[in-house]
Amino acid sequence: MTSSYGLRGRAAVVTGATRGIGRAVAQALADAGARVCVSARDADEVGRAAAELGGVGLAGSVADPGHPEALAGLCLREFGRLDILVNNAATNQPYGPLMDADPAVWREAFTVNVEAPLRLTQCAWHTWMRKHGGTVINICTEGATHVGPGVGAYGTSKAALLHLTRQLAGELGPAVRVNSVSPGLVRTEMARFVWEPGEDEIASGLPLGRIGEPEDVARAVLWLASDAAQWITGADLLVDGGTQVRAARVARPGARGTARESPTARARPPA
Numbered sequence: 001m002t003s004s005y006g007l008r009g010r011a012a013v014v015t016g017a018t019r020g021i022g023r024a025v026a027q028a029l030a031d032a033g034a035r036v037c038v039s040a041r042d043a044d045e046v047g048r049a050a051a052e053l054g055g056v057g058l059a060g061s062v063a064d065p066g067h068p069e070a071l072a073g074l075c076l077r078e079f080g081r082l083d084i085l086v087n088n089a090a091t092n093q094p095y096g097p098l099m100d101a102d103p104a105v106w107r108e109a110f111t112v113n114v115e116a117p118l119r120l121t122q123c124a125w126h127t128w129m130r131k132h133g134g135t136v137i138n139i140c141t142e143g144a145t146h147v148g149p150g151v152g153a154y155g156t157s158k159a160a161l162l163h164l165t166r167q168l169a170g171e172l173g174p175a176v177r178v179n180s181v182s183p184g185l186v187r188t189e190m191a192r193f194v195w196e197p198g199e200d201e202i203a204s205g206l207p208l209g210r211i212g213e214p215e216d217v218a219r220a221v222l223w224l225a226s227d228a229a230q231w232i233t234g235a236d237l238l239v240d241g242g243t244q245v246r247a248a249r250v251a252r253p254g255a256r257g258t259a260r261e262s263p264t265a266r267a268r269p270p271a
């Protein structure tokens with residue numbers, strides 16, 4: 001059974017792979033035998049991650065007009081193929097009421113969170129996947145299907161990414177499978193403003209009793225990328241420790257978390 005998780009001989013692009021979920025995903029793919037091509041904005045961090053993973057990297061924002069093509073080109077040049085694309089890089093800005101949202105920051109959010117995944121998929125499709133097959137995994141969020149204070153831009157863009165995932169899955173089969181993974185609250189820099197002030201309280205309100213670690217998400221991405229998921233496309237895999245079913249949780253004596261309050265409703269990101 002475990003042999004179907006093997007990715008030896010395949011090549012993967014992972015955006016936003018210098019820390020957090022993207023870094024754990026790149027590590028899991030490399031550990032399964034894939035050659036990895038990573039990107040992020042900080043050039044030093046990209047160099048360090050690529051070296052540690054035994055892969056290659058490209059510094060830049062996925063929102064830069066030439067970045068998707070350059071990233072796909074690097075993977076093809078170095079490894080001769082591009083079998084797996086993980087669209088992980090994202091922004092949670094602009095944070096706050098939508099009536100105060102700066103149009104330029106709003107546009108940037110949609111460029112990073114929605115347009116870049118599409119452009120990278122186009123590059124992968126035209127240069128490799130249309131002819132040879134492949135798989136695309138978009139990192140969405142558990143929060144994409146409901147609303148919350150302050151996260152209007154993030155949620156709207158991730159809901160669009162969820163829709164994009166399903167649309168592409170229909171358009172690109174049978175050569176290419178397109179799926180998404182939707183994490184709940186995970187211990188990363190992006191979400192530090194949520195978990196750091198109240199981790200115990202948040203964890204006690206979750207059916208599985210803890211917040212997520214990047215590796216929890218990486219295992220789901222690895223499975224979707226592997227042949228074990230060969231008949232799965234257009235799916236969204238929730239990896240949320242039970243966040244979406246926490247309303248059914250019976251409060252235990254001493255437990256401080258309330259069942260209905262969203263973890264993301266409790267804190268604000270740094271300005």
Ligand SMILES: NC(=O)c1ccc[n+]([C@@H]2O[C@H](COP(=O)([O-])OP(=O)(O)OC[C@H]3O[C@@H](n4cnc5c(N)ncnc54)[C@H](OP(=O)(O)O)[C@@H]3O)[C@@H](O)[C@H]2O)c1
Nearest residue numbers: 016018020021040041042061062089090186188189190191
């Ligand atoms: N953490 C959570 O609780 C949570 C929950 C649900 C969904 N997610 C999703 O999971 C994904 C990863 O988030 P994370 O929590 O792991 O974030 P993170 O720890 O902040 O890491 C983000 C990574 O993306 C890179 N990055 C950011 N903006 C980029 C850009 N414009 N172009 C290229 N790279 C960029 C960062 O490096 P540089 O800063 O050097 O660019 C870093 O490598 C995102 O799609 C996020 O929406 C996270």
